[in-house]
Amino acid sequence: MSKAINHINSTVVPLNLENIDTDQIIPARFLKATSREGFGENLFRDWRFENNDPDQPKKDFVLNSPIYSGKILVAAKNFGCGSSREHAAWAIKDYGFDVVVSSFFADIFKNNALNNFLVPVTVSEEFLQKIFIAVENDPKTELSVSVENQTITIEATGEKESFDINHYKKDCLLNGFDDIDYLLNMRDEITAFEQARN
Amino acid sequence: MSKKTLFDKIWDTHEVKKIQDGPSVLYIDRHFIHEVTSPQAFKGLEKRGLPVFRPKQVVATADHNVPTLHQELPIKEELSRIQVQTLKDNCAKFGIELYGLGHPFQGIVHVIGPELGITQPGSTYVCGDSHTSTHGAFGSIAFGIGTSEVEMVLATQCLLQSKPKLMRISVDGQLGKGVSSKDIVLYILSQISASGATGYAVEFAGSAIRALSMEARMTICNMSIEMGARCGMIAPDETTFAYVKGRKFAPEGADWDKKLAQWRQLFSDDDAAFDKEYHFKAEDIEPMITYGTNPGMGIGVTGHVPELSEIDPRDKAAFEKSIQYMGLAAGENIMGHPVDYVFIGSCTNSRIEDLRQVAAFVKGKQKAPGVTCWVVPGSKQVEAQAKQEGIDKILEAAGFQLRQPGCSACLGMNEDKIPAGKYCISTSNRNFEGRQGPNARTMLASPLMAAAAAVTGKVCDVRELV
Numbered sequence: 183m184s185k186a187i188n189h190i191n192s193t194v195v196p197l198n199l200e201n202i203d204t205d206q207i208i209p210a211r212f213l214k215a216t217s218r219e220g221f222g223e224n225l226f227r228d229w230r231f232e233n234n235d236p237d238q239p240k241k242d243f244v245l246n247s248p249i250y251s252g253k254i255l256v257a258a259k260n261f262g263c264g265s266s267r268e269h270a271a272w273a274i275k276d277y278g279f280d281v282v283v284s285s286f287f288a289d290i291f292k293n294n295a296l297n298n299f300l301v302p303v304t305v306s307e308e309f310l311q312k313i314f315i316a317v318e319n320d321p322k323t324e325l326s327v328s329v330e331n332q333t334i335t336i337e338a339t340g341e342k343e344s345f346d347i348n349h350y351k352k353d354c355l356l357n358g359f360d361d362i363d364y365l366l367n368m369r370d371e372i373t374a375f376e377q378a379r380n
Numbered sequence: 381m382s383k384k385t386l387f388d389k390i391w392d393t394h395e396v397k398k399i400q401d402g403p404s405v406l407y408i409d410r411h412f413i414h415e416v417t418s419p420q421a422f423k424g425l426e427k428r429g430l431p432v433f434r435p436k437q438v439v440a441t442a443d444h445n446v447p448t449l450h451q452e453l454p455i456k457e458e459l460s461r462i463q464v465q466t467l468k469d470n471c472a473k474f475g476i477e478l479y480g481l482g483h484p485f486q487g488i489v490h491v492i493g494p495e496l497g498i499t500q501p502g503s504t505y506v507c508g509d510s511h512t513s514t515h516g517a518f519g520s521i522a523f524g525i526g527t528s529e530v531e532m533v534l535a536t537q538c539l540l541q542s543k544p545k546l547m548r549i550s551v552d553g554q555l556g557k558g559v560s561s562k563d564i565v566l567y568i569l570s571q572i573s574a575s576g577a578t579g580y581a582v583e584f585a586g587s588a589i590r591a592l593s594m595e596a597r598m599t600i601c602n603m604s605i606e607m608g609a610r611c612g613m614i615a616p617d618e619t620t621f622a623y624v625k626g627r628k629f630a631p632e633g634a635d636w637d638k639k640l641a642q643w644r645q646l647f648s649d650d651d652a653a654f655d656k657e658y659h660f661k662a663e664d665i666e667p668m669i670t671y672g673t674n675p676g677m678g679i680g681v682t683g684h685v686p687e688l689s690e691i692d693p694r695d696k697a698a699f700e701k702s703i704q705y706m707g708l709a710a711g712e713n714i715m716g717h718p719v720d721y722v723f724i725g726s727c728t729n730s731r732i733e734d735l736r737q738v739a740a741f742v743k744g745k746q747k748a749p750g751v752t753c754w755v756v757p758g759s760k761q762v763e764a765q766a767k768q769e770g771i772d773k774i775l776e777a778a779g780f781q782l783r784q785p786g787c788s789a790c791l792g793m794n795e796d797k798i799p800a801g802k803y804c805i806s807t808s809n810r811n812f813e814g815r816q817g818p819n820a821r822t823m824l825a826s827p828l829m830a831a832a833a834a835v836t837g838k839v840c841d842v843r844e845l846v
Contacts, residue, residue: 200698201574201674205812210791214459216419216466228814260575263608264812266510268526288578289610290510294526348542350402365536368405372538375396375407
């Protein structure tokens with residue numbers, strides 16, 4: 183399966199909270215695995231279940247709501263702060279999201295997301311509020327995200343905003359490239375750099 | 381000649397290449413690894429059939445999962461045991477030096493780097509742990525990375541990184557009695573918020589920072605990630621050089637002289653440009669305590685939890701969720717609030733200086749009944765030093781438990797968890813929901829404030845007791 187990602191058209195899951203840290207996205211006690219798989223079932227574990235029991239979903243948490251679903255998670259500002267754990271990006275992707283929208287991402291999370299072909303879309307505070315309002319009015323509201331055009335659109339109203347993405351990272355997302363492949367091709371250059379320093 | 385910041389000087393000597401409209405290829409001098417964020421990276425290497433490119437530039441330790449009692453026995457918890465064993469196997473297979481359980485150098489990754497003299501000015505450091513920012517206290521570029529990036533560095537000793545914007549935070553003046561570097565960083569956080577430095581590399585400067593010891597400087601750089609900074613740094617000076625000299629892996633003889641001459645050039649030139657600057661006065665800083673669920677939610681100990689009217693309407697939902705989790709009310713005074721647990725440890729405050737400060741305070745005193753007090757040294761060397769100085773006896777006599785080194789109750793990946801609903805004054809770096817255990821309630825403070833709470837059983841103003 184190709185990792186490449188470009189157009190995503192989907193309903194959304196709204197999580198209107200600021201400063202969501204990676205300890206909430208995936209609590210530390212679930213970091214003991216030695217593989218990258220299966221983290222989705224513990225995504226937002228302590229917000230999702232009563233008494234740490236997967237048979238007791240918390241009714242008021244949006245991931246348990248029958249009303250909302252989709253491949254796009256929308257959160258308020260400073261998403262992914264705290265621990266560097268890439269497990270947070272793995273959990274979000276594994277759960278089925280391809281895009282996270284926020285007005286502000288923590289640096290390490292953003293890198294981790296991009297390295298896992300989970301698209302972090304940074305929108306203005308105003309546009310973020312428009313999304314939350316649109317979704318509140320109609321849970322079936324769809325967003326369309328184009329990596330190629332660097333745009334995010336609220337389908338029902340046609341309201342659109344452009345987002346920034348590093349040119350190199352965009353190429354990686356569109357072509358399924360990997361930073362490691364890029365760096366591996368540079369090993370002679372790296373060795374020359376080391377020799378010049380010594 | 382153009383003016384350069386400290387950050388520019390180090391970045392420029394480590395930039396292998398700049399990709400057009402993209403990130404730079406940054407050379408990494410030293411890569412620290414631990415058991416939690418490395419297994420998938422090694423798996424990735426194996427899948428690609430690659431060796432570790434520069435195994436001698438990688439140092440490994442086990443810290444997050446390790447028990448803090450009976451480290452001589454096999455780890456009881458199966459998944460923790462497997463993860464620590466996986467690290468051991470990978471290090472053996474790929475030729476990496478491991479300071480694992482039982483080794484005299486074992487400890488928290490950000491404590492052992494500096495104390496072994498591995499951390500030095502002017503270098504670049506990464507680790508799959510956000511508190512790698514600690515090493516910036518030596519005047520180096522040091523930052524946390526994700527597991528895919530751990531794999532990149534193992535495979536190539538390089539990382540693709542976009543150059544961050546630069547911020548300088550100056551703190552001038554003299555700290556009051558009972559106020560320490562932990563209070564400085566919690567104060568800055570309370571002023572600029574948990575996202576105030578996102579996207580920036582932060583240089584800490586000013587007379588109050590210069591006056592601090594190396595260990596105190598590490599506490600500040602350690603928590604620069606809590607304001608969202610990519611890294612924190614402090615220009616090296618005589619305090620730095622004196623700390624590094626003579627340590628196990630520090631340069632010696634002619635090498636030392638050569639390095640020292642280079643290190644003396646590591647400062648931001650006069651009038652070097654920063655994208656953003658903040659200035660604070662040391663005299664404005666009280667002993668700090670956090671009341672909420674991110675490290676930016678801190679107040680002076682004589683202060684109160686904000687009233688709803690003081691909160692920006694957009695932040696109200698998060699604020700209310702936070703204080704509800706903490707079992708606190710808007711406007712409530714924090715002083716006098718009862719405490720159940722005291723945790724002195726973590727990569728923020730588990731160094732010998734922290735333990736000395738706590739021991740000097742509690743000597744001849746007793747912990748309050750009903751309070752559980754854990755002191756967890758940052759490394760085997762800190763533990764040994766504490767015993768040599770009789771700190772263990774003082775703590776024991778006061779009713780504190782001196783345990784064995786590891787991350788412990790900072791993030792509760794091992795058995796050391798704070799029970800649901802209980803209040804813990806913690807010298808660690810994060811008060812996130814569930815950080816110290818599901819539904820545990822964390823208040824961050826300095827080692828002195830934690831010790832004072834241990835003795836009185838409640839949040840109190842340490843200035844009245846010293």
